[in-house]
Amino acid sequence: MKRMMQFIIAALACAGLVATAPAQELTGTMKKIKDTGVIKIGHRDASIPFSYLDDKQRPVGYSIDLCMKIVDAVKAELKMPGLKFEFVPVTSATRIPILTAGNIDIECGSTTNTKERQKQVSYAYTTFYTGTKLLVKANSGIKSYKDLKGKTVAVTQGTTNERAIKALNDAENLGMNFIHAKDHNESMLTVETGRAVAFPMDDILLYGLVANHRSPKDWAVVGDYLSPDPYGIMIRREDPQWQAFVNKVIGGLMKSGEIRKIYAKWFLSPIPPRNINLNLPISSTLEQLIKNPNNEGV
Amino acid sequence: MAYNWNWGVFFQDAMFGPGTYLDWMLSGLKWTVVVSLAAWLIAFSVGSVLGVLRTTSFRFLRGVAATYVEIFRNVPLLVQMFIWYFVVPELMPKDVGRWMKTGMPMPEHTSAILCLGFYTASRVAEQVRSGIESISRGQTYAAYAMGLTEVQVYRHVLLPMGYRIIIPPMTSEFLSIFKNSSVALTIGVLELTAQSRQITEFTFQGFEAFTLATVLYIMITMTVILLMRVVEGRFRVPGFIGTGGR
Known part of the structure; x- marks a missing residue:
């Protein structure tokens, strides 16, 4: 009986402990x-x-x-x-x-x-x-990634978009050159100054960049989604x-x-x-x- | 910290392009060495001329050299990279600018070499000047007294001594140029640091990539140090610089 009591007390103590401990460690x-x-x-x-x-x-x-x-x-x-x-x-x-x-x-x-x-x-x-689309100058005539054959393309280092465009370039042998800019603004600047003709990036970010540019009408976001993001x-x-x-x-x-x-x-x-x-x-x-x-x- | 070490990453096929990630690193190593050595050629030659000009008797030339040095060593290298790459072509006549942007072979690399070369030249110039100025005046006066012209004084007295005195600080400049070459990644040169970052972003094994980059940088700089030690042992002027290299 003493044993039994001890067991019950121990069990109660355990239950008590559980109840007073923090809900979650x-x-x-x-x-x-x-x-x-x-x-x-x-x-x-x-x-x-x-x-x-x-x-x-x-x-x-x-x-x-x-x-x-x-x-x-x-x-x-x-x-x-x-x-x-x-x-x-x-x-x-x-x-x-x-x-x-x-x-x-x-x-x-x-x-x-x-x-x-x-x-x-x-x-x-x-x-x-x-998803990935292309930022180009409005007067460039570029409509899709197929128009980038042999052209120079600006990519932001380390983005999924870089991967998407390079994979397409490899898969379809388009012979693009790449400029590896360190951020989105610099990629855009690379296109603006004429070093590159396109900048592949998530379309929403491109709309944002264009909206904040001093002359948004010079730019166009073109193409089908090259990758989902x-x-x-x-x-x-x-x-x-x-x-x-x-x-x-x-x-x-x-x-x-x-x-x-x-x-x-x-x-x-x-x-x-x-x-x-x-x-x-x-x-x-x-x-x-x-x-x-x-x-x-x- | 939840990090999965994976040294095998270097033998994986790269996300794009031929070869493995190790090939990316080796290509980065190649560009680090090429950009640095080419820039050092510019830095050493331009810096030597400027260093001499800073000590000549012609006030105008001294002023020109001093202005160059102050501009190039006081503007951050990062800013200079940006200026050489983005601003200079816009200031040129239209055709020249267009050529610099699209016609020039490897515009990023060329801009980086020029920028790094002209920046380091300002530092080399100061070392050359300090070397020349550390030679006691008496030697210069003695040379003039023997009837040498100013050019001859530099050629036979000041420069042979000056260059040998400044071997240790020149070694440091030579090392710096390899390390500073990593700034070129900001204008898109895929050198060693840039490739490490690329690999980090595509495989997320950044610690491995940067560890290997560190080892490769140390290998480059150790090679330079050993090389310069040989040069120093051969050309040092006894009594002027320590017996380093022995």
């Missing part, structure tokens, strides 16, 4: 944020309208707004109203090493979710869907707690329809710095993704 990024009191956000400087610097050099954009919702949710979840956030600039080439090294906790830019990248990083639900917020892999949390926030925004308001703010209204309206309604693909969120790569 913090791991990975969540733990890091709790310990350091800072959440570090990676941003881009010219990925309009996702993540770019406005006229006061502050990071703004669609992805930044989504990330600020995540920051708010983290504050509530960890009960840390004083949680600080820090913006860290990243580029196409640095975003993955900076994330894996832990210098940022979340990348809020315009990053295509690819299966290859998923070997090193993870993604939240896809929040935008685009689903964008997602990038996070470290093998960090299930953080991934589930970020997805819960993004999924919540999708369910409540709040993401449509954020979308409208950046794609259907005038945006800084030049107050231009991109006027791009939600595509049918993105509509599907809002109804059934997923984070499938390409």
Whole structure:
């Protein structure tokens, strides 16, 4: 009987312990944020309208707004109203090493979710869907990638678009020359100064670049999609707690329809710095993704 | 940290183009060496002339050389790269500009070589000047007293001594040019650092790529150091620079 009592007491104690322990042990990024009191956000400087610097050099954009919702949710979840956030600039080439090294906790830019990248990083639900098109001068006469035979093409180093155009070049023996610019602005400048005739990039970013150019009418975005590019917020892999949390926030925004308001703010209204309206309604693909969120790569 | 090390990445077939990622690295190595050596030829010759001009008795020439040195060594290399590549062709007459942009063979590489060469020339010039100025005045006066002309004084007295005194700092400049050549990636030269970044972006094995790049850079610089040590051992002036190299 004494034994029995001991067993019951032990069992009760165990149950009590379980009940008073925190709902969930913090791991990975969540733990890091709790310990350091800072959440570090990676941003881009010219990925309009996702993540770019406005006229006061502050990071703004669609992805930044989504990330600020995540920051708010983290504050509530960890009960840390004083949680600080820090913006860290990243580029196409640095975003993955900076994330894996832990210098940022979340990348809020315009990053295509690819299966290859998923070997090193993870993604939240896809929040935008685009594809590669060509930026050319309006008077160039170029209509599709087939017109680029033997011509010089500007690519931004380390982008999925570089891969797409080079794969086409190899597959169809088009004999293109490539100039490897370090960012989107420089790629555009390379075309503007006549060194290259085309710049393949996600079409939405091209619309943004053109809208912010001093004379948008000189430019044209042409061709069929050369590659599909689903964008997602990038996070470290093998960090299930953080991934589930970020997805819960993004999924919540999708369910409540709040993401449509954020979308409208950046794609259907005038945006800084030049107050231009991109006027791009939600595509049918993105509509599907809002109804059934997923984070499938390409 | 969740990082998957994979040294086999260098033997994978590259995402595009023929060959493996190792071939990308070797092509990067080739361009680092080619750009640096070509730029060093410019830097050494132009820098020598400027260094001499900075010490001549002609005030106007001294002024010209001093202006060059101050402009080229005070503007960041990154900015100079951008100017040579994007701005200079626009300032030229239209046809020349168009040729520089599309006709010139390998515009990025040529611009990078010119930029790096003329930038380093300003630094070489200062080393040459310091070498010449470190020779005691007495030697110059003695040379003039023997009836040598200014050209002869430089040719037979100042330069043979000056160049030998500045071998150690020149070695540093020679090393710097290899390391500075990585700035050329900003105008699209796919040298060693640029290729490492490319491989990082296409395979996400950045640590492997940059580790190999580091090893290759060290191999280049060690070769230069050994070479310069031989030069130093052969040409140093006993008593002026240390017995380094022995």
